[in-house]
Amino acid sequence: MFCNQCEQTAKGIGCDKIGVCGKKADVAALQDLTVYALRGLALTALKKGDSSNNLGHFTAKMLFTTLTNVNFTPEDFQKFINEIVAHRKALDVHFASGPGNFEPAETLEGLIAQGEAHSIKNFDTDDDIRSAKQLLLYGMKGLCAYADHAAVLGQQDSSVYHFIYTGLAAGYDEQDRDLQAWLGLCLKCGEVNLRAMELLDTANTGTFGHPVPTEVPLGHVPGKAILVSGHDLQDLYLLLKQTEGTGINIYTHGEMLPCHAYPELKKFEHFYGHFGTAWQNQHKEFPEFPGAILFTTNCIQKPQEVYKDNVFTTGLVGWPGLTHIGPAKDFTPVIERALAQPGFTDTADKGSVLCGFGHNTVMSVADKVIEGVKAGSIRHFFLVGGCDGAKPGRNYYTEFVEQAPEDTVILTLACGKFRFFDKKLGDIGGIPRLLDIGQCNDAYSAIQIAIALAGAFECGVNELPLSLILSWYEQKAVVILLTLLSLGITDIRLGPSLPAFISPNILNILVDNYDIKPISTPEEDLKAILG
Structure with missing residues (x-):
């Protein structure tokens, strides 16, 4: 191979x-x-x-x-x-x-x-x-x-x-x-x-309404439980409908975190909170989850024996030996497995995180954002997001966010945010310094925010006080990068390593035409960006 x-x-x-x-x-x-x-x-x-x-x-x-x-x-x-x-x-x-x-x-x-x-x-x-x-x-x-x-x-x-x-x-x-x-x-x-x-x-x-700012618990409450991973909102909605009145609480994992901000999903009282972090931590986190686990799209890893019988797949996801929920989306096997498991027996308060800052929400406070930039209280915006992964070097993104000055705002999306999603960075004039735009699927929101801000300041996106600090793992990140390049966006920092399939000459073309840079250290990159 x-x-x-x-x-x-x-x-x-x-x-x-x-x-x-x-x-x-x-x-x-x-x-x-x-x-x-x-x-x-x-x-x-x-x-x-x-x-x-x-x-x-x-x-x-x-x-x-x-x-x-x-x-x-x-x-x-x-x-x-x-x-x-x-x-x-x-x-x-x-x-x-x-x-x-x-x-x-x-x-x-x-x-x-x-x-x-x-x-x-x-x-x-x-x-x-x-x-x-x-x-x-x-x-x-x-x-x-x-x-x-x-x-x-x-x-x-x-x-x-x-x-x-x-x-x-x-x-x-x-x-x-x-x-x-x-x-x-x-x-x-x-x-x-x-x-x-x-x-x-x-x-x-x-289908589900525009996301609204929402505090999402990271702990749990007593009761049977199902954990939903992947990206698919429709699968989550159907599961929520089918579990009404069963006593089962629904938790999100990985990229499903932003689902808590959608009004039509928030309506379900048993849609409780978020469990775990990014996809690559399944082997460490899933043995601790006392219920059924459903994968709706990509991000599955080989299930360990200790929790394999609790894992179900649907849609295009497949792993040999796991029960697959077909196109009819009858989640009865998942529900029955959850009811047969112990569920959570106590209450755990592990804090919360704030999500729901899609383009509709951010642009509703655009006047405050613009005022903050003009007044000098907001010096710079950083979009720090993309895929997470297990390979060494990704602590860069945590350290970058921690070291970003207090007069800067961090926009984030995709599972790369789990390196810093629970950091309490405060706010600037009522605007949170850490704004979770959503899934990798919500990169469109980030682009629309940038275009709208450029319009408000009557400049190009590349002239905004905005820097893109991106991490990649799989092919959705590849096509998002191509989208940014097609829009003429330059000076992107990419890591933790450059794609193995990019030849030296192709890399030179990208550097010459788009000023793409590999990440270095948080200190060096912040100094280069902010001066």
Whole structure:
């Protein structure tokens, strides 16, 4: 196997025996084959002129399954690959060779062998072209995650799906592309992702209301319990509905924390608080949770035996041996497991954190923000966010926030915030110094806040007293970076390490054109930014 799509890839080069995420060689091969099969479907859809949202959403879902920490079940990928090919053949367009003519093997072993023949190692012999192709593919995996989240709640745009087809078909569509053309596709991916994130924002806020500032308990109360991880608001809502009157309290984990701020979710009295921190701490935290655990989207790790029987998956998430809740979303098995577990028997007050500062909330106090900047009480804004992970070096983000001067405001989103989410930083003129914008899925909010502030100050985003200090782990972070670059945003600090799939020449291009910098130390970076 070979996989280098995440930040923690082995030796900073690539996982070649087993993924640091727990992905085995058979699943790695099947994921590569899923991508290859999707290229054939994309070529066919483009040639047929198919613009149906059903096929587009299916394509996005299938590419989403190959994103880090989503699905680890070989049999699922066998089913996915056969479904992809069936959809391709239903379009009744024929190709003489290549992915448009791909025939899947009948056995799982045969599919694995086919996948090994289509490894990403074989993308190109030119290092820079291969790097650009990988940047595009990984960006599209993130794009497809956001497109799927939006489509689940009924928000779709056929132009998003058309680009997904175009990106997947690239390299097999008989068009010669030089390095600039490939990088142009990468930036287009970022541009299209902004539309996908806009759809997702509309879907979430249109369904569940605009987030409002909310104090979320970090402790627990007596009672049976279910812990919900991942990103999916609709799954959480359905679970809340099905657990009404059961005596079960619902807790969030990881990226689900911001769900407490949505009015339509806040209405449930048994939606209590938040348990644990970021995804990589599951093995340490989950043995302490006395109830059932539900994964709704990516972020699952190999469950330990001590709590494995308590874990359930739904949506695109899969792990061998776990009970999966299908499309009907009947969470009865999860509920029954929670009722059979001891639950919490005491009350624990572990403080609280404040969330709910989406673009609607922040812009409602924009006049105070602008006044604070003009009066000099707010010197600078830092967006410190992104993915968290287990690799050393991420304490940088904690120390950066701790050392940021008291006349600065910290905006944050995604699970990177769990390095400092419970810090009490005070406020400036009634505006909290730590503003939790939401999930990684809410990056659109951060962009809208920046654009609105730039409009208020009659300047460009790059001229604002705003610095982006980003951490990355998986492919949604990759496509958010592409979105920022497509908007012309410069001077981004990225860490804790640079992507292994970025060649030295591609990195030089990003540095020269966008002034991207690797993080150094909090002291040095703060001095460089603030002077």
